[in-house]
Structures are given as C-alpha cells and as structure tokens.
Amino acid sequence: MTAPRYDERMPRSNRQRTSRRAVYATLRRKVLTLEFPPGAALSENELAASLGVSRTPVRESLILLSEEGLVQVFPQVGSFVSRVDPAKVADAQFLREAVELASLEDLPGLPAELDPELVDELRRNLEEQRRPGLGLEDFFELDEAFHQTLLRLSGHGSAWATVVSAKGHLDRARRLGLYDTATSSGFAAQHVEILDAVLAGDIPLARTAMRTHLRAVFDDVERIRARSPELFATDSGTVPVRRNIVVWE
Amino acid sequence: MTAPRYDERMPRSNRQRTSRRAVYATLRRKVLTLEFPPGAALSENELAASLGVSRTPVRESLILLSEEGLVQVFPQVGSFVSRVDPAKVADAQFLREAVELASLEDLPGLPAELDPELVDELRRNLEEQRRPGLGLEDFFELDEAFHQTLLRLSGHGSAWATVVSAKGHLDRARRLGLYDTATSSGFAAQHVEILDAVLAGDIPLARTAMRTHLRAVFDDVERIRARSPELFATDSGTVPVRRNIVVWE
DNA sequence: CGACCGATGCTTGTATACCAGTCGTGCCGA
DNA sequence: TCGGCACGACTGGTATACAAGCATCGGTCG
Structure with missing residues (x-):
C-alpha cells in the first residue's frame, strides 16, 4: 500500500533554494529597481546566458x-518589462x-491582547x-517589514503576499521619480501615528491614519x-519593440 | 535601428490559445471540482501522458x-493537491x-452615474x-459573473483576478459538502438585496448586505x-503520501 | 529475528533540441 | 526606382534528455 512521509514540519526543506527561485528573485528585483526599465526587452536566451543558467528557470520566472x-510575454515576439500603467x-x-x-478591523478590541x-x-x-542617515533602500526595507508585521498583528500575515504583488507596481512607479529622504521621514511619522492608534485600541483612528x-x-x-x-x-495598448540587432564590425 | 510593432490593440492575439493555458485551466478545474481530491498525488509525467502533452506545460501549470x-510541490518527492486548510x-x-x-465604497455617489x-x-x-430548475454548476457560474460585474461597476474589475484566487479555496471547501439548491436560492436573494442597495445609492446598506x-x-x-x-x-504540516507503485502481473 | 544497506524506480529540477511564428533584410525583376 | 518575395535571424512554445534526491524493497549480516 502506501506509506506516509514527512510527518509534520519540514521547516525549510520545502522552501528549497532552487535555481528558479534565485532567478525569479533577481529578475523581480531588477524590474522593481528599474535596472530593467519599463519597456525593456527580456530575451529568455540572453537572460539565461547572463545568469549562467538554462532557459528553463528563466522562462518559469518570466511566467510568474x-x-x-x-x-x-508576446509569443513568438518577445518578453518585455511592463510599461508603468497608471x-x-x-x-x-x-x-x-x-x-x-x-x-x-480585525485587530483585537483590547490593546492588551496584542502579541507583545x-x-x-x-x-x-x-x-x-x-x-539619521538612513538610506532610501534601507527605508524601503523597514517600510515593508512594518506593514507586514502590522498584518501579522491582526492575524492576516498570509495576506502579505497579495500586498507584495500590489506593492510591486507602486514601488516601481515611485522609483521613477526622485524620492528624497524628506518624504520618507514624513512616512515614518505616519507609521508612528498608525502604531500609536493601534496600541491605543482606537481602530477607527488607525484606519484613518x-x-x-x-x-x-x-x-x-x-x-x-x-x-x-x-x-x-x-495607452494601455502596449507597443512591443523588437530590440536592435546590433552587430559590431 | 528598431521598428515598432503591433500598433495598438492586439485583442486576442495576446491571450493566445497555448497548450499551457489549456492544461492550466483543466488542472485548475479538476482541483476545484474535487476530481483531483485534496492530498492526491499529481505526477508531472502521468499528467503529461494523460493530457497528451509534454511535461513542460504541465510543469508550468503546476507552478502557477x-x-x-x-x-x-515538494522537490524530488512529488506534487500534491493541497489539503483543504481551514x-x-x-x-x-x-x-x-x-x-x-x-x-x-468606490461606487459613484449617485446611482444615475452607474454604467447602465x-x-x-x-x-x-x-x-x-x-x-427554476437551475443546476448547481450554472448557479456557480452566475454567481461568479454577478460578483465580477459588481466589481466592474465600481471600476475595479481588474481586482477580480485576486478574488478568483481567493474564491478558489472557498469554492473547493464548499464542494466538500452537499450543497443544495435551497441554499443557493438563499444566496440569490442576498444578491438581489445587494444590487437593490447599490441601485438605491445606499452604499452602507450595500456593504452590510x-x-x-x-x-x-x-x-x-x-x-x-x-x-x-x-x-x-x-494540522497545517501536510503529509505527502507517495502514490502506490502498482505493478500488475 | 532484527537492523543495516545498496539496488531500483520513482520524483522534480535543469539543460538542451526542435518547432512554428514573426519580422528585418536584401536580392531580383519590372 | 520601386515593389515583392524569399531567406535568415530571432522570438517564445514545446518536447525530450539528463541529473540529483528520496523512499521502498529485498538482501545480507550480526
């Protein structure tokens, strides 16, 4: 017959470090940091070569x-970084x-019940x-962590994945412009405001903030x-452009 | 140099009918209808053979x-239909x-501004x-369409994809039990209530409904x-089971 | 009889080969 | 000069081959 395997807990044996995950993370980062600018052509072959892997993990990452x-992805034409569509x-x-x-809304009514x-x-x-002297990238990271932890506080940490998907588009748009530390310090103050309201148990105020x-x-x-x-x-009707075929000499 | 392609509108030329999309749709349907029950092993090779395609589109669908x-997916072990995790x-x-x-919340303030x-x-x-005599599957379809159209009414039709992902888990859970038409007719009544509130411009009531x-x-x-x-x-620590190795003769 | 341990066949991950479609390019003829 | 057509370089989509890990089974040895 059959036999059970893996009784309980395979903590990180599941989230294995596979080539595809590495490629996906790399590509996503490069898209979000605009290292791959909107509209750029992403050839599976080129990416595979430059990343030192085969097309397979690259392709699977592009699909994701x-x-x-x-x-x-336009079949038989090319893959492109999405334009920043408002x-x-x-x-x-x-x-x-x-x-x-x-x-x-789903925070416990009494602040005392919050996970300390x-x-x-x-x-x-x-x-x-x-x-002081916090870099922009560092602030981005802290900002992410703050919002994620806040979600966990209300027991909806698993919804973070959805927020991440959405945040991707927002962050990419924000990076298009200069984004100075003055702005981010303003955001930090807003974060404080939110947490204060949460800790005070004033959910409507937290929502407003x-x-x-x-x-x-x-x-x-x-x-x-x-x-x-x-x-x-x-226009949402994107215009793929086949990349220059540059031949030197 | 380069030359632009595809000036504007490639209505369905993009959403091409590819093998992967067909496989993905098939597999997803079979998972949601419990034809592939929770915990079932999904061998890439077997699926490929039974669907008449190679492992590639099957594998890509499983990743999605x-x-x-x-x-x-457990590397080097197997792929399994997720258990219905509460x-x-x-x-x-x-x-x-x-x-x-x-x-x-984002519906226009005046009902007259709704897209007729x-x-x-x-x-x-x-x-x-x-x-009368509406089948369960038909009702499911109408239900889907109703909620999607409602989203479009507020201009957030694109958020439907997210709802679909979530709905998948809910629908699968619901199919586990008998689900009679009496229940669904109750839901139909609630749908009416919602739409009435929307058309009356009473957003708070619509939200409550x-x-x-x-x-x-x-x-x-x-x-x-x-x-x-x-x-x-x-327990959320799932227990993959390697499928029987059945040898005939 | 029980514990170890390698053979074996499965699994998914990765690499590679081949295919059809989509152009750019340049020859070729009117 | 200009139109047309075929070739070739590229694309992503698919199929296949190979690699590495895990689990089971069956033998062997203590």
Missing part, C-alpha cells in the same frame, strides 16, 4: 512575473488599501526608521507622474 | 497552481471580503438566478467542516 503583471498602479493601490484597512512580541518588533522597526498614509504614497506616485508624464504609458 | 496555493480558507475569505467591500449596461447585465443575471452574504458563504464552509471534519486538514 507576467502573472504578477510586471512582465508581458491604471495598474491605481489597481494596486486599491487592492493594498482594501487589504490593509480591512486587517485593522510583534508589538516590540514594530517599535524597534520605527526606531530604526528614525535613525493608514488610509492617509497609503494615499500619501499614492499621491507621491501621482506627483511623479505629473512631473514626468513621459515615464508612464498613456 | 502552487503559487495559488491549490497545489504543493486557515487558508479563512485567509481567502478575508481577502475576498476586503476587496469586495472596498469596491462598494453593467446594471442591465446584473439585472439579467439575477433573473437567470431565479430561473455584501458582508452578510459573504459571511453566509463562509459559514456554509464552516457548517460543512463541523459535519465532516475529516475532510479538512487539522
């Missing part, structure tokens, strides 16, 4: 990224706001955010768009 | 399904509720739902779980 909306950015904003605001470990984590995170915060992030994107409209795709 | 949480079902419920309720075409579509849909409706769906799942707890995974 296309599901995420960060990449568009509609998609707005969708991402809507989704993120819906999830994060709803999670606040997570609360500590949030406090330490906010302290880090206040550290969170909404204000997320809208500020979105407005940041809109500001960038107003200043540099050419960076955004105006 | 695993991202969706419907399948779990935690995951609850997560799905949370996500769906968050998105659908938030979308109602979509309103008609909703009305026709509800009429269909009231048709929607929340009640979605919770009823979730309670349906909980009811099934109470009656047949053995169908659900009690």
Whole structure:
C-alpha cells in the first residue's frame, strides 16, 4: 500500500533554494529597481546566458512575473518589462488599501491582547526608521517589514503576499521619480501615528491614519507622474519593440 | 535601428490559445471540482501522458497552481493537491471580503452615474438566478459573473483576478459538502438585496448586505467542516503520501 | 529475528533540441 | 526606382534528455 512521509514540519526543506527561485528573485528585483526599465526587452536566451543558467528557470520566472503583471510575454515576439500603467498602479493601490484597512478591523478590541512580541518588533522597526542617515533602500526595507508585521498583528500575515504583488507596481512607479529622504521621514511619522492608534485600541483612528498614509504614497506616485508624464504609458495598448540587432564590425 | 510593432490593440492575439493555458485551466478545474481530491498525488509525467502533452506545460501549470496555493510541490518527492486548510480558507475569505467591500465604497455617489449596461447585465443575471430548475454548476457560474460585474461597476474589475484566487479555496471547501439548491436560492436573494442597495445609492446598506452574504458563504464552509471534519486538514504540516507503485502481473 | 544497506524506480529540477511564428533584410525583376 | 518575395535571424512554445534526491524493497549480516 502506501506509506506516509514527512510527518509534520519540514521547516525549510520545502522552501528549497532552487535555481528558479534565485532567478525569479533577481529578475523581480531588477524590474522593481528599474535596472530593467519599463519597456525593456527580456530575451529568455540572453537572460539565461547572463545568469549562467538554462532557459528553463528563466522562462518559469518570466511566467510568474507576467502573472504578477510586471512582465508581458508576446509569443513568438518577445518578453518585455511592463510599461508603468497608471491604471495598474491605481489597481494596486486599491487592492493594498482594501487589504490593509480591512486587517485593522480585525485587530483585537483590547490593546492588551496584542502579541507583545510583534508589538516590540514594530517599535524597534520605527526606531530604526528614525535613525539619521538612513538610506532610501534601507527605508524601503523597514517600510515593508512594518506593514507586514502590522498584518501579522491582526492575524492576516498570509495576506502579505497579495500586498507584495500590489506593492510591486507602486514601488516601481515611485522609483521613477526622485524620492528624497524628506518624504520618507514624513512616512515614518505616519507609521508612528498608525502604531500609536493601534496600541491605543482606537481602530477607527488607525484606519484613518493608514488610509492617509497609503494615499500619501499614492499621491507621491501621482506627483511623479505629473512631473514626468513621459515615464508612464498613456495607452494601455502596449507597443512591443523588437530590440536592435546590433552587430559590431 | 528598431521598428515598432503591433500598433495598438492586439485583442486576442495576446491571450493566445497555448497548450499551457489549456492544461492550466483543466488542472485548475479538476482541483476545484474535487476530481483531483485534496492530498492526491499529481505526477508531472502521468499528467503529461494523460493530457497528451509534454511535461513542460504541465510543469508550468503546476507552478502557477502552487503559487495559488491549490497545489504543493515538494522537490524530488512529488506534487500534491493541497489539503483543504481551514486557515487558508479563512485567509481567502478575508481577502475576498476586503476587496469586495472596498469596491462598494468606490461606487459613484449617485446611482444615475452607474454604467447602465453593467446594471442591465446584473439585472439579467439575477433573473437567470431565479430561473427554476437551475443546476448547481450554472448557479456557480452566475454567481461568479454577478460578483465580477459588481466589481466592474465600481471600476475595479481588474481586482477580480485576486478574488478568483481567493474564491478558489472557498469554492473547493464548499464542494466538500452537499450543497443544495435551497441554499443557493438563499444566496440569490442576498444578491438581489445587494444590487437593490447599490441601485438605491445606499452604499452602507450595500456593504452590510455584501458582508452578510459573504459571511453566509463562509459559514456554509464552516457548517460543512463541523459535519465532516475529516475532510479538512487539522494540522497545517501536510503529509505527502507517495502514490502506490502498482505493478500488475 | 532484527537492523543495516545498496539496488531500483520513482520524483522534480535543469539543460538542451526542435518547432512554428514573426519580422528585418536584401536580392531580383519590372 | 520601386515593389515583392524569399531567406535568415530571432522570438517564445514545446518536447525530450539528463541529473540529483528520496523512499521502498529485498538482501545480507550480526
């Protein structure tokens, strides 16, 4: 007959370090940091060669990224980094706001019931955010951790994956413009406001603060768009362009 | 130099009918309808053989399904249909509720501003739902269409993909138990309530009705779980089982 | 009789080969 | 000069081959 395997807990044996995961992480990072700018052609063959792997993990990663909306694949034509589509950015904003605001509703009524470990984590995170001379990348990381931990606090940590997908589009849009530390320090203050409200058990206030915060992030994107409209795709009918075939000599 | 291709609109030339999409749709359907029951082993080779394709599209589909949480892949061990995890079902419920309720908030203040075409579509849909002798599968389809159209009505139709992912887990759980037409006719009535509130411009009422409706769906799942707890995974540490190695003769 | 231990056949992961489709290019003829 | 057509370089989609790990079975040895 059959026999059971793996009784309970295979902590990281599941999340194995596979080539595909590495490639996916690399490609996603390069897309989000604009190292691969919107509209850029992503040849499976080229990527495979430059990453030192075969087409298979590259291809599988591109499929995942296309599901995420960060990449568009045109069969027999090419794969391209998605244009920064304001509609998609707005969708991402809507989704993120819906999830994060709803999670606040599910916080325990009494602040005493909050997981003290997570609360500590949030406090330490906010302290880090206040550290002078903090780099932009560092702030991005802390920001991510803050929002994720907040979700865990309400017991909806698993919804983070959805937020991440949405955040991808937002972050990419934000990086299009200059994004100074002054702005980020403002965000840090908003984070404090949110946590204070949560710890005070004032959920409506927390919601308001969170909404204000997320809208500020979105407005940041809109500001960038107003200043540099050419960076955004105006028509959703994208225009793939076959890359130059450059032959030297 | 380069030359532009595909100026504007490639309506369905993009969503090409590829082997992978067909395989993905088939596998997903079989998982959701429990034709592939929770815990079942899904061998890439077997699936490829039975579907008449190679491992490649099968494998890519399994990767997508695993991202969706419907399948779990254990490297060098096997791929399995995910157990119906109550935690995951609850997560799905949370996500769906968050998105659908938030979308109602963004409905235009005046009912007159609603897209009349979509309103008609909703009305026709509800009429269909009231048709006597409606099969369960048909009702499921109408239900899907109703919720999707409602999202489009508030301009957030693109969030439907997220809801679909969540709905997958919910629907699978619901199918575990008997699900009679009496229940579904109750849901149809709730649909009417929601649409009435929307058309009356009473967004708070619409939200309440929607929340009640979605919770009823979730309670349906909980009811099934109470009656047949053995169908659900009690521990999240899943237990893959290698399929019998059956040798005939 | 029980514990070890290698052979074996499965699994998924990765690499490679081949295919059809989509252009750019340049020859070739009117 | 200009139009047309075929070739070739590229694309992603699919099929196949190979690699590495795990579990079971059956033998052997203590």
